[in-house]
Amino acid sequence: MAAETFVIERLGSQGDGIAASAEGPVYIPFTLPGEKVTVAREKSKATMLSLLETSPERIAPLCRHFGPDGENGTCGGCSLQHLERSAYDAFKRQVVIDALATHGIDCPVAPLVPSGPGERRRASFAGRRTEKGILLGFSSPESHHIVAIEECPVLTPTLFARLPALKLLAGILVSSGEPFRIAVLETQTGLDISFTDIAAPSEKRRQAAIRAVMTVKGIARLTIGDEIVVEPVKAALEMAGTRILPPPAGFAQATRAAEEAMAALVLKHLKGRKRVADLFSGFGTFALRLAEKARVHAVEFDGPALAALDQAARNRQGLRQVTTERRDLFRRPLLPRELAPYDGVVFDPPRAGAKEQAEELARSAVPRIVAVSCNPQTLGRDLAILKAGGYRIDRVVPIDQFFRSAHVEAVAFLSRG
Numbered sequence: 001m002a003a004e005t006f007v008i009e010r011l012g013s014q015g016d017g018i019a020a021s022a023e024g025p026v027y028i029p030f031t032l033p034g035e036k037v038t039v040a041r042e043k044s045k046a047t048m049l050s051l052l053e054t055s056p057e058r059i060a061p062l063c064r065h066f067g068p069d070g071e072n073g074t075c076g077g078c079s080l081q082h083l084e085r086s087a088y089d090a091f092k093r094q095v096v097i098d099a100l101a102t103h104g105i106d107c108p109v110a111p112l113v114p115s116g117p118g119e120r121r122r123a124s125f126a127g128r129r130t131e132k133g134i135l136l137g138f139s140s141p142e143s144h145h146i147v148a149i150e151e152c153p154v155l156t157p158t159l160f161a162r163l164p165a166l167k168l169l170a171g172i173l174v175s176s177g178e179p180f181r182i183a184v185l186e187t188q189t190g191l192d193i194s195f196t197d198i199a200a201p202s203e204k205r206r207q208a209a210i211r212a213v214m215t216v217k218g219i220a221r222l223t224i225g226d227e228i229v230v231e232p233v234k235a236a237l238e239m240a241g242t243r244i245l246p247p248p249a250g251f252a253q254a255t256r257a258a259e260e261a262m263a264a265l266v267l268k269h270l271k272g273r274k275r276v277a278d279l280f281s282g283f284g285t286f287a288l289r290l291a292e293k294a295r296v297h298a299v300e301f302d303g304p305a306l307a308a309l310d311q312a313a314r315n316r317q318g319l320r321q322v323t324t325e326r327r328d329l330f331r332r333p334l335l336p337r338e339l340a341p342y343d344g345v346v347f348d349p350p351r352a353g354a355k356e357q358a359e360e361l362a363r364s365a366v367p368r369i370v371a372v373s374c375n376p377q378t379l380g381r382d383l384a385i386l387k388a389g390g391y392r393i394d395r396v397v398p399i400d401q402f403f404r405s406a407h408v409e410a411v412a413f414l415s416r417g
């Protein structure tokens with residue numbers, strides 16, 4: 001493969017530098033607009049070989065595992081550690097603006113709500129048993145290589161400090177050389193650890209893991225697949241004065257700061273509402289906060305998450321009525337007649353968005369809607385559906401939750417009448 005030279009024109013939505021070639025755009029990770037690079041290219045994907053001209057916006061990466069020459073390999077966790085802070089914040093806001101524009105939406109977009117290092121309380125680690133012991137870290141982009149993590153400026157210090165405990169547990173529980181995953185959430189009472197993709201361990205290994213959990217400080221619960229192996233203390237999250245007992249490996253916003261920023265925006269736009277539907281509610285990140293002032297109906301597909309929400313609402317004094325409904329909102333979105341009692345709706349779907357629900361909302365008379373999204377493209381599509389149904393898109397606020405990755409979240413305020 002012959003080396004080629006390119007000048008980077010812009011950053012793409014995945015954080016790669018993009019250059020033009022006779023065959024179309026070429027995507028070159030870890031490069032910045034204006035930089036001149038030599039690359040090895042395979043079709044539209046290229047790897048930087050050398051940096052000939054450097055952007056004034058380039059900064060030293062925060063961590064030794066970042067970039068094409070990262071220690072132990074290229075960590076797939078971050079794609080934008082090399083971009084100066086104000087340009088990084090502006091890039092994320094622009095990703096949202098561009099995605100909305102693709103769907104014909106031109107509305108006020110606020111500055112990015114920034115994130116910082118040391119905030120990620122939830123992470124999914126890749127692991128494998130090797131001849132040298134347990135390898136644990138993050139996967140390289142588009143490969144099965146696992147980068148053993150020796151530092152991580154993104155994770156909370158507490159979560160990072162527990163990596164040796166995760167390795168210890170993996171060493172006890174994993175006997176084969178097959179890759180496995182560990183999802184971890186830092187709760188207020190300790191780590192909630194869920195192993196997946198491992199064979200059921202022998203009784204001897206299970207007992208050894210239980211002893212290790214009881215000895216190592218700071219672990220609230222250990223789960224393998226669907227089975228809780230040991231839970232020395234209830235894994236618990238405190239949210240605005242309410243205590244939630246999240247189900248193992250359930251959805252939780254990845255940082256507390258982003259969760260609070262999103263919730264504050266939801267409460268702001270739905271202030272004064274009397275009856276609110278929280279669609280794709282999870283365990284009640286928004287519902288439980290909204291219920292301080294409004295009656296809330298929470299709808300969600302995940303039964304254990306709804307059970308946690310229900311229990312939290314019952315145990316908390318002073319909330320308005322909270323009802324829950326288990327329902328697949330892709331197949332059975334709430335219909336306009338079901339939406340009629342509500343004067344406010346918040347919806348926060350997975351990355352695929354909420355096309356079917358947006359179509360029903362577009363036919364409803366709900367006066368205020370908040371759309372929360374982890375995918376600007378599907379948000380743009382859903383907002384276009386609501387706009388075509390007569391909603392005004394008052395404002396979109398981009399939020400950084402995945403520090404130094406290309407992911408960006410957004411909260412949109414809509415109204416009618």
Ligand SMILES: C[S@@+](CC[C@H](N)C(=O)[O-])C[C@H]1O[C@@H](n2cnc3c(N)ncnc32)[C@H](O)[C@@H]1O
Pocket residue numbers: 251252253280281282283284285286299300301302305327328329330331348349350374
């Ligand atoms: C981005 S999370 C938001 C959860 C919650 N709003 C929060 O902030 O914690 C998306 C939620 O949608 C739920 N979900 C996914 N597919 C669904 C479906 N087809 N119908 C209903 N809920 C679904 C997931 O279980 C998850 O709880």
